[in-house]
Amino acid sequence: MTFALTSSPPLGQSLYGTLADALRQRILDGEWQPGQMIPSEASLAQRYGVALGTLRQALSLLVQDGVLRRQHGKGTFVSRGLDYASMMRFFRFQSQGGLPVTPESRILQRRLRHPSAQEAKAFQIDLDGQLLQLERLRSIEGQPCLLETIALPLPLFGALADSNTEDWDDLLYPMYQRRCGILVHHARDELKFSQLNAKQASRLQLQTGHPCVLVEREAFDVAGRCVERRTTRGDAFSFTYTAHIK
């Protein structure tokens, strides 16, 4: 059986571009799950009736996109999404010993509310729809370091609305995938400097007005839908960031 591409004339799009879209759709549809191996290049080329080189060009697009990973001799795999390192690159926290660690996580508050106009637009939900708002404190060896406010659209994250927050993982993104089937594929972070208000300062055990870094993040799934909005505050003096410019 062959999967002839329905749009025979690539309409301003190259064949390998069209092919890449078709393959991306099969991942979006859940036909190939994160971490799973997709069929071999040779078999896909045959099924789609294209040359091997053309199929490889299509795969290369998806690899560059971060949707697929190639492993020489093993196969081509669907990406598992953002990892911890790429999520936490703005703050340099380490234990007493000097090794980088994953901060522990405690949910301070969970409530339902209606979205703001901006949130409704980002999440593509109605103004009278609902979202889940979390306040979360991250600590290292008992020392608070990051304060987060997280907004998640309902009903997408309904599975998190009832479960006991005590049982939640320290890392949310893997949990989103396990409990809600949502894979965070990419994100956009915007950084600014600010100062802590009284409430924020007390939670971070710092002085009111203490300089802080403010990271505003929008996280997206493979289809490009915004699935999370998050504001993170942390001590400005423990902030560091390295950028490579080309």
Add this chain to the structure above:
Amino acid sequence: MTFALTSSPPLGQSLYGTLADALRQRILDGEWQPGQMIPSEASLAQRYGVALGTLRQALSLLVQDGVLRRQHGKGTFVSRGLDYASMMRFFRFQSQGGLPVTPESRILQRRLRHPSAQEAKAFQIDLDGQLLQLERLRSIEGQPCLLETIALPLPLFGALADSNTEDWDDLLYPMYQRRCGILVHHARDELKFSQLNAKQASRLQLQTGHPCVLVEREAFDVAGRCVERRTTRGDAFSFTYTAHIK
């Protein structure tokens, strides 16, 4: 005439990788100047005695590297190096009208000194060698916004040691290329949060202790040599940065 690759067995390196290195060397040697068009793919493939596809793979490496730019229907060109936008991405300055502008530049000080141990290592010069140190203030519509300390190794930048700083351009990197033949190809920026000391504050017309962003940059040429070290300070509250995470 053909340019047979001297190292016939690619020794753990693919043919197109070896080819890319050979082509990169011809650019490093100045055989092809920044902005200039290199020979066509077909002619290069013939000269090196490889298939067109293989040569294209080599060029793709250099394009990804930022050394070459392809232009469909026109040719393949040697890159002109970093542009203004990529150099100034951390601060969002705009004129009263709201349009982004290039800050004016004024050299406050220029002097010769010996390098620190760190500088000597970065620039690969001796501890009793010399470097040029600049202090530079950048302003928008007369309002100071960035204070920079710049270190340049001698004798590489000898042409700048004597010339009148009044005649210098607002953008240094194009000037490095024109006056010293040095092309800034990539850079690494490290950001931290800090506070202004008295001298810095007075130059930026802010209060002593005012929060500032500190950007420490090392800039490199195509060969990977460090050619500039620069420290930039600016008002933390006019700082903003957007990062895309994948």
Add this chain to the structure above:
DNA sequence: CAGTGGTCTAGACCACCGC
């Protein structure tokens, strides 16, 4: 060893640019 992705070839044709 069989199966996977990676490299390389030789050649045809298309799409864009500028004269």
Add this chain to the structure above:
DNA sequence: CGGTGGTCTAGACCACTGG
């Protein structure tokens, strides 16, 4: 129109992985 890079083909062989 001629010259450039971009796409696509069909097939051979190499290099890595794991049983």
